[in-house]
Amino acid sequence: MGNVLIIAQIQDGEVKKATNSTVTFATEVASHIGGTYSILALGDDLSGQSEALAALGAQKVFLAQADGLDNALAERWAPIIEKVVVDGAFQMVVSPASSTGKDVLPRLAARLGAGMASEVVQVAFNDGKLNYTRPMYAGNVNGTVVIDTPIEILTIRPTEFEAFSPTGASPVEKIDVPQAPEILGKIEFLGFEKAESTRPDLAEAGVVVSGGRGLKSGENFKLIEDLADLLGGAVGATRAAVDAGYIHNDFQVGQTGKIVAPDLYFAVGLSGALQHVAGMKSSKVIVAINKDEEAPIFQVSDYGVVADLFKALPELLEEIKKVAK
Amino acid sequence: MKILVTMKRVADPDNANKVKISGDATQVTSEGLEWKPNPFDEYGVEAALRILEDGVGSGKLRGEVVVVTIGPEEVTQQIRQCLAMGADRGILVSGDDDKLDAMIVARTMAKLVEKEQPDLVIMGKQAVDGDSNQASQMLAEILGWPQATFAGHVEAPEDLSSLTVTREVDGGAAKVKVAFPAVLSVDLRIVTPTGVNNNVATGKDYQEGPRYASLRGIMKAKKKPIDKLTLDDLGVDQTLQVRTVSFTQPAARSAGVILETVQELVQKLQDEAKVL
Ligand SMILES: Cc1cc2nc3c(=O)[nH]c(=O)nc-3n(C[C@H](O)[C@H](O)[C@H](O)COP(=O)(O)OP(=O)(O)OC[C@H]3O[C@@H](n4cnc5c(N)ncnc54)[C@H](O)[C@@H]3O)c2cc1C
Numbered sequence: 001m002g003n004v005l006i007i008a009q010i011q012d013g014e015v016k017k018a019t020n021s022t023v024t025f026a027t028e029v030a031s032h033i034g035g036t037y038s039i040l041a042l043g044d045d046l047s048g049q050s051e052a053l054a055a056l057g058a059q060k061v062f063l064a065q066a067d068g069l070d071n072a073l074a075e076r077w078a079p080i081i082e083k084v085v086v087d088g089a090f091q092m093v094v095s096p097a098s099s100t101g102k103d104v105l106p107r108l109a110a111r112l113g114a115g116m117a118s119e120v121v122q123v124a125f126n127d128g129k130l131n132y133t134r135p136m137y138a139g140n141v142n143g144t145v146v147i148d149t150p151i152e153i154l155t156i157r158p159t160e161f162e163a164f165s166p167t168g169a170s171p172v173e174k175i176d177v178p179q180a181p182e183i184l185g186k187i188e189f190l191g192f193e194k195a196e197s198t199r200p201d202l203a204e205a206g207v208v209v210s211g212g213r214g215l216k217s218g219e220n221f222k223l224i225e226d227l228a229d230l231l232g233g234a235v236g237a238t239r240a241a242v243d244a245g246y247i248h249n250d251f252q253v254g255q256t257g258k259i260v261a262p263d264l265y266f267a268v269g270l271s272g273a274l275q276h277v278a279g280m281k282s283s284k285v286i287v288a289i290n291k292d293e294e295a296p297i298f299q300v301s302d303y304g305v306v307a308d309l310f311k312a313l314p315e316l317l318e319e320i321k322k323v324a325k
Numbered sequence: 326m327k328i329l330v331t332m333k334r335v336a337d338p339d340n341a342n343k344v345k346i347s348g349d350a351t352q353v354t355s356e357g358l359e360w361k362p363n364p365f366d367e368y369g370v371e372a373a374l375r376i377l378e379d380g381v382g383s384g385k386l387r388g389e390v391v392v393v394t395i396g397p398e399e400v401t402q403q404i405r406q407c408l409a410m411g412a413d414r415g416i417l418v419s420g421d422d423d424k425l426d427a428m429i430v431a432r433t434m435a436k437l438v439e440k441e442q443p444d445l446v447i448m449g450k451q452a453v454d455g456d457s458n459q460a461s462q463m464l465a466e467i468l469g470w471p472q473a474t475f476a477g478h479v480e481a482p483e484d485l486s487s488l489t490v491t492r493e494v495d496g497g498a499a500k501v502k503v504a505f506p507a508v509l510s511v512d513l514r515i516v517t518p519t520g521v522n523n524n525v526a527t528g529k530d531y532q533e534g535p536r537y538a539s540l541r542g543i544m545k546a547k548k549k550p551i552d553k554l555t556l557d558d559l560g561v562d563q564t565l566q567v568r569t570v571s572f573t574q575p576a577a578r579s580a581g582v583i584l585e586t587v588q589e590l591v592q593k594l595q596d597e598a599k600v601l
Contacts, residue, residue, distance in 0.1 A: 072499075074462060074465075099492075099495045100494070102475075103462060103475070106460075107462045107463065107465060107472065109428070110462070110464075116427065117567060118458055118459060135575070136572075137344055138456070139575065140344060140574075141344060141572050141574065142573045142575050143569045143572050144571045144573070145568060145570065146570055147566060183470075183471060186470070186471040186503060186504045186507070187472075187473070187501055187504070189499070189500075189501055190489065191499075192498070192499050192500070193491075193498045193499075194497040195497040239513060242513075243513070243517055243533070249513075250495070256365075256453075263600050264594070264598075264600040264601075284600070285600050286581075287594070293583070298580060298583065299578075300580070301580070301581055302582075303581055303593055303594070303598075305583070305584050305585075305587060307587070316590070316591070319587055323601065324601075
């Protein structure tokens, strides 16, 4: 039996769908070895999220509320999570592979002397142990790992687990947050600069339209945005497009950026480098528009159009508007 | 000021789709692929040089850059590459990737920190073979140091008394100021022309990406010292916490159809894929 502690992902005051996917992962763990799951959320004031968290079928929802917790400093979060783990005798801590999960959980693992697996996409049970499958080499190899410590720490890839549908209401407990540790004297949070977007969250969108270096400028990226807006989708980009300053880095899709798996992915003016493909190859339908018929993106796309994007995109917009009518 | 930069060698990342899995599924082999410094670690070396340089590309450092690695004897080649960029010396701890996990790497680095007493440790945010993104955060905890991970931009005051770090995080950028000693993990944007500002090398921007070694740099690197150590020399606890039991090749996506017109595309998306 294993009791799992889930670290909730909250962004812009919203419990992210990635949290629901993590719940699904926890239910899969329970199906193998029994046990229950609880949820821990950390923030300045979680009164607005408490209800949504309580609807996730957990044994218990823990709220850690104190000034500054929204800043998610690993130095501050790790000892709080540690306390909940120790007090509740949890055997597993799991978080979505968000930037906060990636930042905080290894620090927690080192505090607890616990082994950790990152970006898990599948869990199975073999020879008395949980086996975790995780992509390596930019998704070109799957490694299956086991963890040999009494407490196991994991981040999971939310796109690989269905979002759990809310049910019932769990008891909510506000925990006593331990004092800020001394190390906070060595790191000061100066501020957060939001990547403004009026579109759906890249990680959750049903449609993603991504542009690459072929767009040639930030102004031209409007073509990508127009298509995304027409379809109610999110905008993505390659590293080359981000590095060239066409778009904010928060929109980079790939091995070292965001992992997306929408129903429909448009890859426009991007070559399909394996680092990019690693972040979008689980999309249901992939469309590529590229003027070079040899571009590797055509190897992974369901539909390809060999064309100049500056001609094809406006045409595509018109055509979609026509059928939408 | 002394900066320790960690570096792992990886099979050519631009050809990661050519790695193979051994018949018994216990090994990833990369025969025929060139070994390279993990790109994020190479960016770490570039960041260290930019922090310490007294002028853009001057090569004159206001401190020392030490490149440390765990790996087989042959990694001296990738260490020399970093030394040719301008790092001062190297440390090679012999070790076998199969017998390491992130925590052993972090423990090893902690021992090296004890020995070398750097002010700053810079690590790539992830090695692009294992893709774990754990070691720097674990090291920071073991040392009791602050961590500034996923740094896309750093700024240091002229006297190098602290570091202001812009971290690339979900939804935007988080800015933190860290006091030394600290651990920094670097992201891609750190090697854009304005990724590092040390308030000395002003007026000019760096080139995009990590610097190429000059011929002179390569010659000088041959004479720079590389210390060789073992995990036992350092007294590292080598108990594995995470074991890989098997490797498999994920199912590949197959190429679809090439369409002649945008009209045809819209029709397929509507009638066949049913996504419009
Ligand atoms: C450590 C590391 C991590 C990385 N992580 C990522 C990552 O997470 N995500 C990522 O995306 N990349 C990543 N990269 C970069 C990756 O290797 C590629 O360099 C990058 O994806 C290329 O971007 P691109 O396809 O936009 O540009 P290019 O490769 O230059 O491709 C541009 C494409 O546009 C096409 N084109 C040009 N003009 C037109 C036109 N008018 N009409 C139609 N098509 C046109 C060209 O035919 C070409 O195929 C990483 C690299 C490294 C080293």
